[in-house]
Amino acid sequence: MKKRLLLISLLVLTFAFVGAVRAQDLSGQLEIFSWWAGDEGPALEALIALYNSQNPGVEVINATVTGGSGVNARAVLKTRMLGGTPPDTFQVHAGEELTGTWVVADRMEDLSDLYASEGWNEAFPADLIDLLTVDGGIYSVPVNIHRSNVLWYNPAKIAEWGVTVPATWDEFLAACPTFQEAGVIPLVVGEAWTVNHLWESVALGVLGADGWNGIWTGETAPAGEEMLGVWNKFNEVLACSNLGADSAGLSWQQAIDKVVAGEAAFNIMGDWAAGYMTTTLGLEPGTGFGFAAAPGTAGTFMWLSDSFGLPVGAPNVDNTIAWLKVLGSVEGQNAFNPLKGSIPARVDAVSAAPELYNAYLQSAAADWGSNRLVGSLVHGVAANERFMGDFNTVMEVFVASRSAEASANAMAAVCITSGACGG
Amino acid sequence: MRSNRDRLIAFVMLLPSLILVGIFVYGFITQAIQTSMTDWGQNPEQPPLAANVVKSFVGLQNYQNIMTDTLEFTFRNSLINTFFFTVFFVLGCVVAGLLLALLLDQNVKGEAFFRTVFLFPMALSFVVTGTIWRWMLQPNGGINILPQALLGLPPIQFTWINNRDVWLPFEWGNVPMYVTMLGIAILAFMAINYALSRRWRATQYAVIAAVVVLLIFLARLWDFIWLPLDTPEAETPIAPKGFNAALIGIIIAAVWQMSGYTMAMFIAGIRGVPEELREAARVDGCSEIDVYRRIVLPQLNPIILSAMIVLGHISLKIFDLVFAMAGPDNAKTVVPGLLVYTEGFRENAFAKASAIAVIMLFFVAVIIVPYLWSQLRQSSQER
Numbered sequence: 001m002k003k004r005l006l007l008i009s010l011l012v013l014t015f016a017f018v019g020a021v022r023a024q025d026l027s028g029q030l031e032i033f034s035w036w037a038g039d040e041g042p043a044l045e046a047l048i049a050l051y052n053s054q055n056p057g058v059e060v061i062n063a064t065v066t067g068g069s070g071v072n073a074r075a076v077l078k079t080r081m082l083g084g085t086p087p088d089t090f091q092v093h094a095g096e097e098l099t100g101t102w103v104v105a106d107r108m109e110d111l112s113d114l115y116a117s118e119g120w121n122e123a124f125p126a127d128l129i130d131l132l133t134v135d136g137g138i139y140s141v142p143v144n145i146h147r148s149n150v151l152w153y154n155p156a157k158i159a160e161w162g163v164t165v166p167a168t169w170d171e172f173l174a175a176c177p178t179f180q181e182a183g184v185i186p187l188v189v190g191e192a193w194t195v196n197h198l199w200e201s202v203a204l205g206v207l208g209a210d211g212w213n214g215i216w217t218g219e220t221a222p223a224g225e226e227m228l229g230v231w232n233k234f235n236e237v238l239a240c241s242n243l244g245a246d247s248a249g250l251s252w253q254q255a256i257d258k259v260v261a262g263e264a265a266f267n268i269m270g271d272w273a274a275g276y277m278t279t280t281l282g283l284e285p286g287t288g289f290g291f292a293a294a295p296g297t298a299g300t301f302m303w304l305s306d307s308f309g310l311p312v313g314a315p316n317v318d319n320t321i322a323w324l325k326v327l328g329s330v331e332g333q334n335a336f337n338p339l340k341g342s343i344p345a346r347v348d349a350v351s352a353a354p355e356l357y358n359a360y361l362q363s364a365a366a367d368w369g370s371n372r373l374v375g376s377l378v379h380g381v382a383a384n385e386r387f388m389g390d391f392n393t394v395m396e397v398f399v400a401s402r403s404a405e406a407s408a409n410a411m412a413a414v415c416i417t418s419g420a421c422g423g
Numbered sequence: 424m425r426s427n428r429d430r431l432i433a434f435v436m437l438l439p440s441l442i443l444v445g446i447f448v449y450g451f452i453t454q455a456i457q458t459s460m461t462d463w464g465q466n467p468e469q470p471p472l473a474a475n476v477v478k479s480f481v482g483l484q485n486y487q488n489i490m491t492d493t494l495e496f497t498f499r500n501s502l503i504n505t506f507f508f509t510v511f512f513v514l515g516c517v518v519a520g521l522l523l524a525l526l527l528d529q530n531v532k533g534e535a536f537f538r539t540v541f542l543f544p545m546a547l548s549f550v551v552t553g554t555i556w557r558w559m560l561q562p563n564g565g566i567n568i569l570p571q572a573l574l575g576l577p578p579i580q581f582t583w584i585n586n587r588d589v590w591l592p593f594e595w596g597n598v599p600m601y602v603t604m605l606g607i608a609i610l611a612f613m614a615i616n617y618a619l620s621r622r623w624r625a626t627q628y629a630v631i632a633a634v635v636v637l638l639i640f641l642a643r644l645w646d647f648i649w650l651p652l653d654t655p656e657a658e659t660p661i662a663p664k665g666f667n668a669a670l671i672g673i674i675i676a677a678v679w680q681m682s683g684y685t686m687a688m689f690i691a692g693i694r695g696v697p698e699e700l701r702e703a704a705r706v707d708g709c710s711e712i713d714v715y716r717r718i719v720l721p722q723l724n725p726i727i728l729s730a731m732i733v734l735g736h737i738s739l740k741i742f743d744l745v746f747a748m749a750g751p752d753n754a755k756t757v758v759p760g761l762l763v764y765t766e767g768f769r770e771n772a773f774a775k776a777s778a779i780a781v782i783m784l785f786f787v788a789v790i791i792v793p794y795l796w797s798q799l800r801q802s803s804q805e806r
Contacts, residue, residue: 107472244582396754
């Protein structure tokens with residue numbers, strides 16, 4: 001308690017001095033813990049460069065642990081937090097991965113004062129801030145936004161096959177035999193988590209935004225009629241996929257490769273796929289690859305976001321506050337996102353420098369400002385980590401039994417053990 | 424006096440390592456067992472990562488859960504996978520190693536070169552092996568298109584790690600039956616052995632009778648334990664259990680890596696057989712095949728045993744190879760080591776992960792402890 005009071009007073013002091021003290025006066029170190037290595041490294045480097053230009057006295061330690069969506073970094077972070085040596089700040093998916101794991105454990109500092117002083121309450125969408133908030137406190141600063149429910153295709157091939165891009169799952173299922181007769185995989189999936197990723201788009205398409213949110217508030221019964229409908233639809237969709245043929249050995253990039261090569265018609269993947277196709281494969285959005293909201297989900301933006309917070313017991317609080325300010329600024333968000341291939345979480349950032357963003361990102365940013373926003377399950381927004389892990393078991397029940405009832409019952413059981421479904 | 428001083432010095436010299444082993448091995452084993460009997464991560468009221476998390480004692484609840492809960496079938500599948508993986512991996516390594524050793528024993532040209540070639544995979548880490556084999560076992564490439572590329576034959580259709588077939592179906596409810604069958608087989612073997620050697624003694628009768636009674640009792644007990652477990656799974660047919668064909672690729676990679684090691688052990692063993700023995704056998708009119716069958720192989724028995732012990736504990740604890748080849752989420756190739764990681768560090772179910780780790784420790788101990796025991800006894804007898 002005493003330590004807490006001390007920290008809070010320290011924070012207050014920091015804010016009081018922020019106006020008076022020049023940024024250059026900060027010194028010491030800042031350890032940034034993230035999983036942004038490899039392809040995403042340059043985007044983080046750009047942020048660090050911006051930070052260093054404002055705070056030349058601070059030595060930044062860039063601690064990265066590789067592994068997509070932080071699978072390995074999260075394990076390392078947990079050992080550090082349990083061992084009592086937290087980094088100054090760490091990357092965490094906004095939503096339950098932040099609140100359900102760290103905030104409920106009293107491991108994070110409240111940043112709502114910083115939000116007020118920086119004017120972030122207006123800059124970020126309210127739906128987003130809601131998922132960073134627990135009991136009135138706001139606990140992290142979102143850097144970027146990715147979209148989960150995107151359908152990718154190859155426009156030239158689609159024209160060649162003479163099909164239209166499906167707007168609903170029923171349209172997709174109707175077009176499915178056409179592809180199969182042509183020897184094309186209608187919908188390509190990859191290793192286990194990409195199947196879960198497909199599931200959340202199918203579930204959103206069947207349930208709609210309210211139904212999807214209802215799962216996490218307890219209004220949509222996990223074993224109810226609507227969820228049975230989701231599993232049945234998912235079953236039909238998977239019958240039009242490569243699941244069980246060669247899926248388990250494909251990374252998400254290899255799945256996208258099949259769409260680009262014309263071996264598969266569609267793929268559902270988050271919009272990091274756009275970054276992969278423009279940067280690595282050198283394709284133009286709109287002509288080289290096509291994109292649309294996943295069938296049945298137009299007007300809804302299923303988001304995930306990387307954010308940074310201030311852990312309790314961070315060694316360099318002032319340096320971290322300065323870092324969070326850089327992250328939340330228009331300048332910082334525009335330095336990071338064009339390189340990362342994501343859109344800024346701030347609604348006013350893209351209009352400040354539209355030339356930085358390609359056609360896909362501009363369209364995503366427009367949707368981010370206008371669409372209904374719902375959180376992704378697979379990427380840590382909607383449900384706690386216990387549920388996310390146990391959902392793999394639910395999926396295995398489904399893949400093995402192909403029974404909607406068995407899967408829905410399994411999900412209901414997981415809802416109870418994890419306590420993730422409200423009620 | 425002198426010997427007392429020697430003992431004191433020896434004790435002081437050993438003390439640091441005793442303390443370190445005491446803390447970092449036995450201390451942490453105790454802590455894992457302790458954690459496995461709490462509800463850390465199981466109670467939604469208590470955030471598992473809080474600094475002041477309350478861990479209540481729940482006894483063997485976690486063990487009961489992973490053994491009986493319908494949704495914990497992943498853990499039970501991992502036990503089945505470990506069983507089949509261990510059997511085929513150890514068998515494959517022993518057979519392949521022995522074959523290579525026998526071939527190299529034929530005075531081939533460039534023996535040292537081949538020995539190095541066969542031993543080389545052992546120098547790689549399991550992660551490297553796993554990555555290489557993952558590429559080679561792609562359903563649409565690698566060795567599947569090898570016959571096509573070399574001979575123009577149709578490509579192999581087997582999907583390796585993607586495969587969802589289950590061979591040698593298995594039901595937990597039949598475990599008592601398997602145990603009984605095994606017991607009967609052992610008894611029959613012993614009976615024939617004794618009958619042939621005609622060394623029946625009263626104590627042996629007593630031992631056999633006791634074993635029979637124990638087996639029947641165990642079979643009843645296991646019936647009692649396992650049958651309720653199978654009922655919920657029978658109602659919702661979740662997944663067929665047995666030897667997952669997806670493991671074949673992983674077994675191949677593991678055998679590829681470790682058979683060089685058994686080969687080296689066998690070569691050392693074969694070279695350890697005195698040439699005089701072989702000569703004597705040849706003089707007595709023994710064919711070359713019989714020299715191996717009757718003279719060399721019997722001398723290799725202790726080597727086979729230690730190879731099985733070493734390989735057995737590797738396969739029970741396997742993690743990195745499966746992680747690199749199939750990832751942590753492939754339910755068909757899941758092993759307990761992977762579950763400890765995912766349950767503990769992804770789902771924050773630390774108590775459950777500890778329970779799985781303790782069960783792994785138990786299985787490894789079952790293999791290692793009798794071996795160490797017999798080794799210790801042997802060395803004290805020799806003294």
